Amino acid sequence: PDLTFLIGAGQPTPKGSLPTRAVPWYNLMHRMWIPLTLTAMIGIGLAPLAFMPLAGFVGGLSWMAHIVLDRAAGYGLRNPDGSRDRT
DSSP, X not given: OGGGXXXXXXXXXXXXXXXXXXXXXXXXXXXXXXHHHHHHHHHHHTOSOOHHHHHHHHHHHHXXXXXXXXXHTTOOOBOTTSOBOOO
């Protein structure tokens, strides 16, 4: 999910802010429902433990763990101006 920082590469921003063009993508990739839905679809729809479904399932779990750790560390979604959302 943090690869979305690359979308704003080269755009000057204040320290601690995210470039405004990267904010919608960053917020989208840090919503829990996306990896949760994809992981559930893989887990239910592709039940045989072949390599690709298993890799997708583990990737979804890793994505959710990343979001949880970000939130636990105080990094939530971003405001439209790129600053951290304090709510």
